[in-house]
Amino acid sequence: MSTTEIIFWFLSALAIFSAIMVITRKNPVFSVLYLIVTFFAISGHYILMNAQFLAIVNIIVYAGAIMVLFLFVLMLMNLNKEGEPRKNRYLLWSGVIAGGMLMIVIIAALQTSKPEIVDSFSKGDIGLIQNLGMALFKEYVVPFEISSILFLSAMVGAVVIGKK
Amino acid sequence: MFHLLNAGIDWGLAIEKLLLIVVVVSIALGFAMYSTYGERKVAAILQDRLGPNRFGPLGLGQPIADAIKLFFKEEIIPNRANKVLFVMGPALAMMAALMTSAVIPWGDKIIIGGKEVSLQIADVNVGILYIFAVVALGVYGVMIGGWSSNNKFSLLAAIRGASQNISYELAMGLSIIALLFVTGSLSLKDIVVGQQETMWNVVYQPLGFFIFLICAFAETNRTPFDLPEAENELNFGYHQEYSSMKLGFYLFAEYINMFMSSVLMATLYFGGYDIPFFNEAASTLHPNWIALLGFLSLMAKTIAFVFFFMWVRWTIPRFRYDQLMHLGWKTLIPLALFNMLLTAAIMLYLQGR
Amino acid sequence: MEALTNRAKQIDRSPMTAWEKMYLPAIVKGLGITFSHMFKKRPTIQYPEVQRPFSSVFRGLHVLNRDEEGRERCTACGLCAVACPAEAITMEAAEREHGEENLYREEKYAAKYEINMLRCIFCGLCEEACPKDAIYLSETFAPAHYDRKGFIYGKDDLLIPDPNTHREAYEKAAAGRVRHKVSAF
Structure with a gap:
């Protein structure tokens, strides 16, 4: 296994792990922090594909600005158990359905696409x-x-x- | 650095870079240490006092005494604080402060045993953007530290700091765009080489430099923009609950940030390691000597900027928060946009001739 | 209302002009002012090594004086204790025995003489009350102590050195007005 592959698998594992952590954490602040880790892992993937600009801009825009604003709002919220609004069951079901639809769309899109860059690590200089x-x-x-x-x-x- | 990945590992290069990282980081830390001494000395001199003069000649041992004091203080983690994040805050602040050093060209090439060694850790061709990314990350140290302390004042200070940093990053980026029109490259090495060949960028971009300077003050949380640590309103700021070396890390990160932004200003606008009135390419000196002189020249420029940071700190009072936002959004950003358009127009005019 | 002094300054509250709103001229001016302070003389006194000269009328720690032959001047009349507004002085009188003529000038002397430096307000009334020129306020101040006991000065703390045995120390302590160096401990 070459260095590139090791890095690739490490970044992939990190990205998936932290993405799962984002949706399972009870404390939204931790969710945001894990989301930032996910962005970093994805930026690492971009670098592997020699897309340096994309990698850096991903960090600047998402990790540097948008996530800070997220944290901003979360930190000002009162995260008490009592203050938590009652969850609506319809909302839950509609969320499940919408999420499932999105997954179908993504799977359909990925099936028809031909991933070309993925198997040519850091060779293309389009990035x-x-x-x-x-x-x-x-x-x-x-x-x-x-x-x-x-x-x-x-x-x-x-x-x-x-x-x- | 990125080409390292697919070529297998070139151990010679790896060791060389590792050594360079160690040297650069220790220089940055040492510089930060002595800028605490410098800060106190400059403050004293500007206020007709003497400053630290007890430990060692001229009080030069003072930073060591301070470090020992900080290390031996009791480490307190507040009961209701989020312990993981509480420890992570200062670490992040320190890391973000030090990471900037990776793309800064500290000098020209030196030759060791017939091998050319570049005095830059990574010549990334998106160098400036990398610096912006790291600066953007610096916010997290402040925010996480402030929030995890479980203290209202810390939280308020952290939020102030974050919004201030985000606001001034915009003007900073816009002022850099105008600079990029002139240099035509995002790589810091290319920018320095370009300045060696022609004139320093500050000649072409005085307004851009000025905006960058103000934004650098805001990004490093220095007076007159040190609102995150405004004692009169927020007790002590985002690091109120911190003690011992964790507090030390926060204070240290500020000085490293100051050092790094000084180096950056010297690199972007004042020719980096370029020695004024001296043609490096035509000289007959050994390249190692030229590299050393270049490094010293960069350090001299840096020290001048650091002194300016301190001089301003002990002169100007702090802005009010609405004034700060007013200055950032309603003055600096339009000014930077104007500077950008002006530069673009002049560049086009010169190209058209 | 008429001003008490002519130092009152009328503040101009008219709205700032565009030039003033830039703040930069004012900032540059301020930077110039602070920079000029770099070349000013520093009034700092390096305290333990260098000491600020006291004014000749400074009222500091008390000294119990001796005469030229080294005899204590105090006769324990108690006038100083009476004069003291802070009631800091206490004393006990004793009669001079035979053979003590070289120690005490008069027939009566103070066997115990204490001043509580925490009570003392250093007004100097004891000095004025004394008919025998026995008590003086010197040009030093009380050093710090870890406990209150240390601030109650007994006779051995207050007495000036004997001119017969410690001539130099006496001269030093009594030079001009009576001076008394409190030894550091």
């Missing part, structure tokens, strides 16, 4: 920032700009709500 930039701003410039407009609209919406 390097220069190539990524070229692809984003030449081939995919219209979807890229449209998604940025989406973010802008979200930002404007947040400001409008904040101004109320």
